[in-house]
Amino acid sequence: MTKPYKIILSGGGTGGHIYPAIAIANELKYRYSNAEFLFVGAHDRMEMEKVPHAGYKIEGLWITGIQRKLTLKNLSFPLKLISSLIKAKRILKEFKPDVAIGTGGFASGPLLQTAVMRGIPTLIQEQNSFPGITNKLLGKKVNTICVAYDGLERFFPKNKIVKTGNPVRKDLLAIEGKSITAKDHYKLKHNKHTLLVLGGSLGARSINQLIEKQLNFFSDNNVQILWQCGKLYYEQYKHYNSLENVQVFAFIDTMDLAYAATEIIISRAGASSVSELCIVGKPVIFVPSPNVAEDHQTKNAQSIVAKEAAILIKESELESEFQNRFSELLSSATLRETLSKNIKSLALVNATNAIVNEVEKLLKQS
Known part of the structure; x- marks a missing residue:
């Protein structure tokens, strides 16, 4: 041997x-x-x-x-x-x-x-x-x-x-059929839309600020939020856990369940995140970080958007674009299905x- x-x-x-x-x-x-x-x-x-x-x-x-x-x-x-x-x-x-x-x-x-x-x-x-x-x-x-x-x-x-x-975690390859279990795990309402917010493991200031500003907008539109704000920002935002439709995390460990529970995802466009989201196959709004070498997050996101597989909103356009683009996605099951199908087709599983x-x-x- x-x-x-x-x-x-x-x-x-x-x-x-x-x-x-x-x-x-x-x-x-x-x-x-x-x-x-x-x-x-x-x-x-x-x-x-x-x-x-x-x-x-x-x-x-x-x-x-x-x-x-x-x-x-x-x-x-x-x-x-x-x-x-x-x-x-x-x-x-x-x-x-x-x-x-x-x-x-x-x-x-x-x-x-x-x-x-x-x-x-x-x-x-x-x-x-x-x-x-x-x-x-x-x-x-x-x-x-x-x-x-x-x-x-x-x-x-x-x-x-x-x-x-x-490479991606194997648990992400098997989220089909977990929606009910996942929503129960996070104590989410089954009659509400679920939004997952990801700013990377450390957090993204601009995305966190966006979510904070839009909390009333989400509530008015029957949206509940799983919000990974990052460990750098958790102390700043954890008090929003007191709201009925918001759950704030420094970091989400059970990502398979978070992905399975959600209908729409807001995310940075780092390479690993993009690879995961292609496999997950849910509608995504990318908000790339402009503060990385060669602006590669924007290029990552643009390569997905070019295949009609995601939505891209630049940080500088969040104030003017977000509510319109999000409302369009929320109100159109056809658009959500199209984005899901197209992004999943790009996965290198x-x-x-x-x-x-x-x-x-x-x-x-x-």
């Missing part, structure tokens, strides 16, 4: 990096039940909570990103980087992984860089159409690069790229399997 594989994964900072890593780990665990897993994250970021919650061990590195503007925080970056490289070297020496997988975020840089230097097979998964700094730097060194968009040859060696799509197939190739080489 061969020894069980040891697999190390690193990705974090936001849910967009953490959940793909967990999805990959879950599929590998399904295929190799005796495999041993270890995650590596940034010690003060959300992965230190979410990864153990998913049932995996995690070690933290003392690392942060480089601020894009001049700031005193950047002065400590070299020290943190050296510290993280030393700890990553110790972790790899002790754990002895057969493969190292990175899904982006601060901690994956030192971990994957050290793995490359030690000759460990390495794979990174890039969710966006414009890679982050960490994956850009790692791209020339790792063995395999799994991507979700065309045209990434601008950033990565063409011979290393495999188009797989973005086998992304996680495709990525793990690439991991298996590296395991067989190790």
